[in-house]
Amino acid sequence: MNQKTSFSSAYGWFIQRITGILLAFFLIVHINILHFGEKFFIDFNMVTERLQGSFWWGIFYIIFIPVVLFHALNGVWGLVQDYRPSSGLQKTVKAFFWTLGIVATFYGILAITTFL
Amino acid sequence: MVEFRVFRFDPEKNKEPEFQSYEFDPYKGMTILEGLYYILENLDSSLAFRSSCREAVCGSCAMHINGIYRLACKTQIEILKSPITIRPLSHLPVIKDLVVDLTPFFNHFKEIKPYLIPKESPPEKEYIQSVKEREKINDWLDCILCGACYGSCPVCAQDDKYLGPHALLKALRFVDDSRDGGAKERIAFVTQNSGVFRCHTIFNCREVCPKDLDPTKAIAKLKLKAVFKKF
Structure with missing residues (x-):
């Protein structure tokens, strides 16, 4: 038992499951609102109306954004590991994914809060 | 009549592996392992494979038989469709034919x-x-x-x-x-x-x-x- 242990993979695996369950809920609501609502088209006015109309829609998307980003990027990270990258490349890819995730989360939240 | 298509490869002699066919009449209840022993004793004494207990206890004779990893001693010929393709276990270096380095x-x-x-x-x-x-x-x-x-x-x-x-x-x-x-x-x-x-x-x-x-x-x-x- 001499290999380096890593508990981060355990947390990554667990959070992937939690975000997967949350996504099932978020996506059902999201798709239902956008494609099965009263209107059959999406435009800027519709988005503005919805986000300005309710504080809870803002909260919904502020949670939805980091959840979907973590699930997607962690999933791609799993695929990257299948190709057995070197230790250096692993660190680079991991740092890239974390940076992308954090920047995209802040950008998404900024976009949502503009409407609130 | 049954046909065995057996993976043959000797890293010291061959550049590429190949499949060799053997045909024989199996008896009722004959297993894949017994078939391989029949080939070894009657048709081709150069064939290499592992076996020991012949009763699914030792785990020596696991191999890839008609698309599924199975124990050769536990698998009867009559349940499989001829030709029966036999390969060694995957992801392990082949020592000779069906024998891998474990x-x-x-x-x-x-x-x-x-x-x-x-x-x-x-x-x-x-x-x-x-x-x-x-x-x-x-x-x-x-x-x-x-x-x-x-x-x-x-x-x-x-x-x-x-x-x-x-x-x-x-x-x-x-x-x-x-x-x-x-x-x-x-x-x-x-x-x-x-x-x-x-x-x-x-x-x-x-x-x-x-x-x-x-x-x-x-x-x-x-x-x-x-x-x-x-x-």
Whole structure:
């Protein structure tokens, strides 16, 4: 038992499951609102109306954004590991994914809060 | 009449492997292993394969037979469609024909320390194990280390550091054993980068296990134990 242990993979695996369950809920609501609502088209006015109309829609998307980003990027990270990258490349890819995730989360939240 | 298409390869003599066909009349109830022995004794004495107990206990004769990893001694010819294609276990170097080098397989097995580690204060006489405690490890005991799960696992194909279903199942066997004191060490070890979290839950190991064990379930249990650190 001499290999380096890593508990981060355990947390990554667990959070992937939690975000997967949350996504099932978020996506059902999201798709239902956008494609099965009263209107059959999406435009800027519709988005503005919805986000300005309710504080809870803002909260919904502020949670939805980091959840979907973590699930997607962690999933791609799993695929990257299948190709057995070197230790250096692993660190680079991991740092890239974390940076992308954090920047995209802040950008998404900024976009949502503009409407609130 | 049955036709065996057998994988033939001698790394010292051949550049590429090839399949060689043998035809013979099987008797009722004849197994694949008996068929291979028939070829060895009557048709081609150069054929190499492993076997020992002939009763699905030793795990020596696991091979890829008509698309599925099986024990040659446990598989009857009459249940398969001719021609029967026989290959060695995958993801392991071929020594000759159907004989593979099991060193990587057993190295991973040794890494999880497949023996009881004494607790800090061992009892004066012996460890007493209740029926309930014994039942907890029932599902993980019967592994014969045949390598069928290892051969069928696509993660083992990609990552030679991945511990493999056989080692992880055995790790849970000791983690769940009330007499073992090495659970923390084992859980920490299988949580490593090439441990339980590399498993993609494909269920191949469960499908092929000739002893009907469920390594996928064992790995799932280890994952939960690693997350919640309940030893």
